[in-house]
Amino acid sequence: MAQDDVEQLLRYPIPNESALEPPANWARLRQRCPVARVALASGDEATLLTRYDDVKRVLSDPRFTRPTPADNAARVADVESGGVFNSEMATVLPQHGEGHLRWRRMIGKWFTAKRMNALRPGIEAMAERLIDDMVQQGPPADLKASLGFPLPVWVICDMLGVPDSDRDRFAAWSDMMLSMTRFTQAEIETAQVEFGRYMAGHIAAKRAEPGEDLLSALITDTDSDGERMSDATLVATGMGLLIAGHETTANMIGKMVAMLLADRRRWEQLLADRSLVRTAVEEALRMDANSGFGMVRYFTEDIEIAGTVLPPGTTAVCSMAAANRDESAFDAADEMNLGRSPNPHLAFGAGAHSCIGQPLARTELQTVLDVLLRKLPSLELAVDVSDLRRVEGLVVGGLRELPVRW
Amino acid sequence: MKVFVDQDKCCGAGTCVMLAPDVFDQRDEDGIVVLLDGQPSEGLHPIVREAANVCPAGAITVSDNA
């Protein structure tokens, strides 16, 4: 496919009916066509990478980053807005080199393992409260709406020092800013403006009266060059954390629980041995066949991948989900093995741009699973697996809802 | 076993510290890895190897001869 002239380009994202299973052609792409030309929804052409080694190498290559608006990269879709790393974040937050490193190190201390351990009891209390509310309303319930969607917003609001009473507004803005299909462009823009205005006010309030939160600290901190973050960068950082950390984690909670309940022996295995929770979370991240678009890299120099030289100007789409099923990297890659270890999956990317929120995401996923196993051991799907539906959208994959009973 | 970390490569994702807090730590100011124990005891070898394996930045290396 990559080399010949057949103009029948594979459409990307690859349509997939199944909510939890990978599309059939991933295996074929990895084997026969590791560097595949694809047509994106915008009509632009890109290069799809599906092998573990290639995806890992490209994502960790410091020369290449997510395209900035200045690059002449292929557009993912026709719409201007939406997307995890949309224009606002990409133009204000440093994406490349030293600037990116400085920004990352300034927020890095908020995501250390130690801090996560300190956050865990709070996350546990939030999960318990949300599950209690869900139980009170009685089965069946949509676990995604009752637990997966609110929990990560509560956690981020907590980190940013946003009062509990504003959580719902945060959740609504986040939903609108990320949605590409459910809201109109005007609604999305309004959400962005309102959110930006809220954050500016919030930052002014924190400046006047600092609290124990990330933004208060960033206001007074200096980076390694002794510089302070500008207000625009502070707003973008708050927005970036919400956008990068909400929908991803919310969907992953739903998909993880769905995968564990789809074959209830998995759930029972966890009930019998809680020490598997940590590796089970990693395995769910690896197995997630519906993780979304993948990560885009814009090549500014020649790079050879699997025998093909890709010229500067190439837009590469790295499918971490396809790479995570690569038999050359994982034994019995298509089997969900709750004790798999080590599990060097690429769900959080790799290298200097890999997810900075990954310890937080892990802590949330592990805590949710622990609390569910403890409080609702009889949990099961309330519909057939084949009735689970994917959310339509481009960037972050997930289930529309996750009907459960107990 | 000898363990090495490369602070320039580290992206502060904390995966190693979550797995082996007796061997790895992170600097308070930016989350970059700090090696606590360059020659961990036998019982820790599997988890340290796992940490090296899953480090997103490839910043941890392990050598077995010693």
Ligand code: HEM
């Ligand atoms: C299961 C949940 C999550 C998944 C699957 C996920 C996935 C990812 C991936 C694949 C990247 C790499 C982007 C690239 O290489 O271009 C990334 C970056 C990022 N993530 Fe996450 N993420 C999750 C949760 C979170 C959370 C909870 C936060 C914070 C609250 C967060 C904050 C970030 C940030 C700030 C970046 C940009 C890092 C940089 O450019 O240096 N993520 N995430």
Ligand code: SF4
């Ligand atoms: S896992 Fe790797 S990147 Fe993450 S803190 Fe440890 S050494 Fe750094």
